[in-house]
Amino acid sequence: MSIEGSPILDTGEAQLSEDDFQRIARIAKAGWGLNLDPAKKPLIRSRLGRRLKALNLTEFKAYCAVIETGDATESEHFVSALTTNVTHFYRELHHFEMVEDELAKGLAARAKAGERLRIWSAGCSSGQEPYSLAASLIAVLPDAARYDVKILATDIDLGVLKTAQAGRYEAKTAAFPTPQLKDRVFDPGQDPDARDINVRPGLKKLITFRRLNLVQPWPFAGQFQIVMCRNVAIYFDKATQKTLWERFSDILAPDGLLFIGHSERIPNPPEIGLNPVGITSYRKTIAKN
Ligand SMILES: C[S@@+](CC[C@H](N)C(=O)[O-])C[C@H]1O[C@@H](n2cnc3c(N)ncnc32)[C@H](O)[C@@H]1O
Numbered sequence: 384m385s386i387e388g389s390p391i392l393d394t395g396e397a398q399l400s401e402d403d404f405q406r407i408a409r410i411a412k413a414g415w416g417l418n419l420d421p422a423k424k425p426l427i428r429s430r431l432g433r434r435l436k437a438l439n440l441t442e443f444k445a446y447c448a449v450i451e452t453g454d455a456t457e458s459e460h461f462v463s464a465l466t467t468n469v470t471h472f473y474r475e476l477h478h479f480e481m482v483e484d485e486l487a488k489g490l491a492a493r494a495k496a497g498e499r500l501r502i503w504s505a506g507c508s509s510g511q512e513p514y515s516l517a518a519s520l521i522a523v524l525p526d527a528a529r530y531d532v533k534i535l536a537t538d539i540d541l542g543v544l545k546t547a548q549a550g551r552y553e554a555k556t557a558a559f560p561t562p563q564l565k566d567r568v569f570d571p572g573q574d575p576d577a578r579d580i581n582v583r584p585g586l587k588k589l590i591t592f593r594r595l596n597l598v599q600p601w602p603f604a605g606q607f608q609i610v611m612c613r614n615v616a617i618y619f620d621k622a623t624q625k626t627l628w629e630r631f632s633d634i635l636a637p638d639g640l641l642f643i644g645h646s647e648r649i650p651n652p653p654e655i656g657l658n659p660v661g662i663t664s665y666r667k668t669i670a671k672n
Pocket of ligand 1 (some may be wrong): 415416466467468469470471474505506507508509512537538539540543595596597598612613614615618644
């Protein structure tokens with residue numbers, strides 16, 4: 384079967400024609416830099432199909448029209464449906480070991496001496512990444528809150544940011560590489576039978592959560608000593624990725640560190656003033672050409 388000569392997928396309710404898919408892909412790229420893989424069409428159809436149901440729509444064409452009018456709430460759902468929020472505490476442990484090393488080798492002492500220290504978790508999802516960063520920070524600099532030290536945690540998705548801000552997680556899903564790392568984030572004194580556990584209040588104090596679309600202008604100018612943007616750029620097309628890496632390089636302080644996702648790569652790091660210093664880790668060393 385086809386609509387206007389395009390092959391269609393049968394959803395059981397709404398059908399996603401090739402034309403509709405292309406339109407959705409154009410909207411996703413223009414608004415959020417997202418690159419929709421045609422191979423993921425069935426997944427996209429199923430996830431957005433739920434939105435059609437929620438809005439009582441029977442056609443993807445009508446749904447596209449809602450998004451194109453700029454409906455803020457539906458745009459949220461649209462991006463959420465097209466991306467995944469999967470994350471873990473201390474994901475890619477080697478990155479956090481490098482962060483701690485960096486803090487121990489100088490950043491912590493400089494913060495104690497009054498220097499500004501800024502860390503950014505860009506695309507923080509439900510908060511496991513910034514809380515892990517905060518726990519690493521406190522492991523090296525226990526009285527970090529006394530100094531000009533802050534972690535910025537941003538995501539486009541207000542739903543995950545709400546969870547992040549609450550700092551409350553289902554005990555059975557809060558997995559960690561080691562029990563010691565878990566104790567850094569959650570006080571072991573909490574009720575062992577409780578369904579949910581709370582992150583240590585001291586970690587929360589170090590983090591500011593904000594909504595931010597990474598492909599739009601960033602409302603801050605200061606430099607960051609450490610930026611983590613992991614498993615986010617993977618959704619973006621190559622041109623959007625390239626611009627993003629350049630913008631991170633621009634916002635990094637001299638010698639600052641950038642960490643990216645395990646399946647992401649910066650094609651020619653020196654060209655944008657970055658040098659590889661480990662697995663998916665880069666240091667800002669030289670001025671951009
Ligand atoms: C797979 S999670 C990664 C979480 C964490 N960084 C990690 O690696 O564990 C990807 C996150 O990127 C966010 N995201 C996707 N597109 C974005 C955009 N244009 N701006 C900001 N965040 C975005 C999603 O909402 C999602 O929470």
